[in-house]
Each structure stands twice: as C-alpha cells, then as structure tokens.
Amino acid sequence: MKYLFLICEIGGESLRGDGKNTFFPILVKDGEVIGFGDVSDDDFHPQQTEVVDGISYVYPIDPKGIERKWRYARQTIEEIKDMLFPKMKKDGSYEIMLGKNFGQYKTVWQSNLYDSSVHGKQLLNKLVPNAEFSFPKSVYAVKDALYAVVKNRKNAKVLDFFGGSGTTAHAVQMLNKDDNGNRIFITTEQMDYINSVLVPRLIANDTNKKNDGFVYMELMPKNLGYLKDVIHSKTTDELKAVYQRMLQGTDTDEPADISFRADLSKIDWVEGFDKNKRLLVKLLDKNGLYYNYSEIDDKNVRDLISDEDYAFNKAFYEGGE
Incomplete structure (x- = not known):
C-alpha cells in the first residue's frame, strides 16, 4: 500500500491563500489522529508541529517553512479521518499521510521501493553481510501487501510457511515500527540458512523496524x-x-x-x-522424522523432554501465554 502526502506538493495553487478553510491543525496523540482544530486566522503563523498538553497540532507547512494547504477543507476532512496516518519524523514533528485504502487494489504495483536488487539483496547484505541468498524479495513489496490486510489490526498474527531469508517477518517488524503495533509473525523454514541468514536478519539493528525479540524453536527430532x-x-x-x-x-x-x-x-x-x-x-x-504434539503425554516421549519444553508446547498449542 502506497501513501500520499496529505500536504500538497509544491506547485500551482498549493499555498495557504489558494484554498478556503484548508489551513488548520490536525491533532495527533500516541501516533493517531484524534481530531481537527478550527481554521486558523490569517494572521496566525504557527510552527509545522506544535505540542500542547501532550497533543501535537500539525499544520500544512512544508520542510522549508512555507505555509500551504491541506487537500481537504475543514468541513470535509472528518469524512476521511480513518484514512489519515501520522508519520513521525526524526525531529519529533509529524507528516500527515493519506492511505489509499479505498476501492480495489491494482493488479500491477509500480514503485522504486519494489526493486528486489536494492531493497532485497542489498538490504539483506547490509543487515547480514555476505548472506548467501540469491534473490530475496523487496521488503517494501511484502510490507505493502501485508498493510493491505492488517493495517487496522495491530495485534494480527502473520503466518509464513516458507520463511526464506525472513522478508515477511522483517516487513511485520517495519509495520509495527510505523504505528507502534504488536503484530506477531510465525515463520517456518527447514533449510540450514535459518541460523545463518533468517535469525541474524531479524535481530540486526535497523532503525526502520521495531524489534521486540522473538522465540526461536526447532522441532524435536525422532x-x-x-x-x-x-x-x-x-x-x-x-x-x-x-x-x-x-x-x-x-x-x-x-x-x-x-x-x-x-x-x-x-x-x-x-x-x-x-x-x-x-x-x-x-x-x-x-x-x-519428528515427534508429533499428539505424542507429548506418552510416557516414553515425556521422559525425553524437559519440563520447560513441555510447558512451552502446552502454552503454544493450547493458546496460553
């Protein structure tokens, strides 16, 4: 899913005076849009983001400090409130973005972010130097695909039966960073590179993803x-x-x-x-090749596993914490 900046691009009829009722604050708290302020008086010239009592008041002002206008007037913007996505910048200010979450998705998506060479292979080698993986997907292509389904489900569980280099799990970490979500990824893989590529990738430091840690398990061999x-x-x-x-x-x-x-x-x-x-x-x-969970209480099997592993399996398969 691509985002469009809600603030107008620099160009004709994009300045504050070019639109009526289009210069007002969008109120943000805890990473979410919570409301809208009144249209500002003409002689009022705020900072792009002003914080009052823990609430950020975000105005349509570009990075050069030029006052512009929102694409929607004050009387219509509330209709698309659920489509607005605040994105915090490094300096603590916000950009308000518009999520294109309406209508059907196109069959073909085009973006430089979907370049598998740059945002797949090169990104993987940055996080895991010399990773032996021939053609990882662009993490942004997977992220946008996941966003289309779990954008409003911050506690979603994302299951990937073929973990590969860990692109799907990485994309979940990035989604969680964007909106402070708590989505969980469950990734399975049978190849040895799970130890040399997938796990190192998920624990690697990356400012674009939220890494809360994860549990790594292996099937008990028989x-x-x-x-x-x-x-x-x-x-x-x-x-x-x-x-x-x-x-x-x-x-x-x-x-x-x-x-x-x-x-x-x-x-x-x-x-x-x-x-x-x-x-x-x-x-x-x-x-x-492996022990089935259905055998876990068989005496011969129970004697082979630790109490810790037994308790973990019970919690995992039976829905415990």
Whole structure:
C-alpha cells in the first residue's frame, strides 16, 4: 500500500491563500489522529508541529517553512479521518499521510521501493553481510501487501510457511515500527540458512523496524536423528550399528519408526556400501522424522523432554501465554 502526502506538493495553487478553510491543525496523540482544530486566522503563523498538553497540532507547512494547504477543507476532512496516518519524523514533528485504502487494489504495483536488487539483496547484505541468498524479495513489496490486510489490526498474527531469508517477518517488524503495533509473525523454514541468514536478519539493528525479540524453536527430532546417522556413516559396520539402534533404541532415544512397507524378516545386507545406505534410508518412515504434539503425554516421549519444553508446547498449542 502506497501513501500520499496529505500536504500538497509544491506547485500551482498549493499555498495557504489558494484554498478556503484548508489551513488548520490536525491533532495527533500516541501516533493517531484524534481530531481537527478550527481554521486558523490569517494572521496566525504557527510552527509545522506544535505540542500542547501532550497533543501535537500539525499544520500544512512544508520542510522549508512555507505555509500551504491541506487537500481537504475543514468541513470535509472528518469524512476521511480513518484514512489519515501520522508519520513521525526524526525531529519529533509529524507528516500527515493519506492511505489509499479505498476501492480495489491494482493488479500491477509500480514503485522504486519494489526493486528486489536494492531493497532485497542489498538490504539483506547490509543487515547480514555476505548472506548467501540469491534473490530475496523487496521488503517494501511484502510490507505493502501485508498493510493491505492488517493495517487496522495491530495485534494480527502473520503466518509464513516458507520463511526464506525472513522478508515477511522483517516487513511485520517495519509495520509495527510505523504505528507502534504488536503484530506477531510465525515463520517456518527447514533449510540450514535459518541460523545463518533468517535469525541474524531479524535481530540486526535497523532503525526502520521495531524489534521486540522473538522465540526461536526447532522441532524435536525422532527418525531424523537416525536418518542423519545413516547419511553420515562411512563404513558398513557403522551402518549396521545404526541399524541396531533403529530397532532397539537407546537410553535416550526410542526405536525408529519403520516404514509399514518394510518386511524386516527379509532384510539382508548386500554387496555395496551405497546400496546398504539407500536400504536403511528407505526403511525409515519419513512421516516420523519428528515427534508429533499428539505424542507429548506418552510416557516414553515425556521422559525425553524437559519440563520447560513441555510447558512451552502446552502454552503454544493450547493458546496460553
């Protein structure tokens, strides 16, 4: 979603005297428009933003101090109050912006902010130097797409099943910075770069995003541990040792879940190390790579996890804090 400055651009018929009832204060408190003041007398010349009793009175004055006019007159501006968005500048003053939140969105969006090279790859490398990620999306393209849905939902939960380099989560952080929101992102990713790219990106310092911290979790491995052991085995004897643990388990691990298609009575070691490795990979039930939450109260599973992890899972899946 793009914003348009409510203040008129410099040009013809944009000065204070060019419009009737268009020079008045817009009242801002806690980052929101709370009302509008009366039309100012002609001999009244305020600062662009004046603060009185904790309320900011924002006037249509450009950065050079030239008095201009709002696009809407005092008698009509209240009709679009919900579309106004105050944006605080570094000096504490405000710019009042108009959100184009009416009608249907266009199929094609065009903006320099959507340049994936500058606001995707270059931005990522600024936050995470030498990040190995070929084509991250522009964070502004994702931010505008999210804005179209959660602009007025400051406590929304945004779920991203394919986290990638973390662009969606980053965009949520930026939205929260804009309006001091408390939107939550839930991001999942199965690739190793979650540790080298995604997490470092989200904790990196960036003045454009609000970083309240986050919880990073990994699924508890089950068959995955055996799968990794098979893959990393270097000899047939090592494979046979893994196979025995798959069948019998250990003091700290349950036996593996074997594929229902496997007939263990017919399993036999064959010539060729790679063939035996592929055989063990096929034996493992791929649906059992991780423990399911439905098994959390099973005694054998409960003994494997800490009280802290148990309590966290209960709170996460059952809606607790």
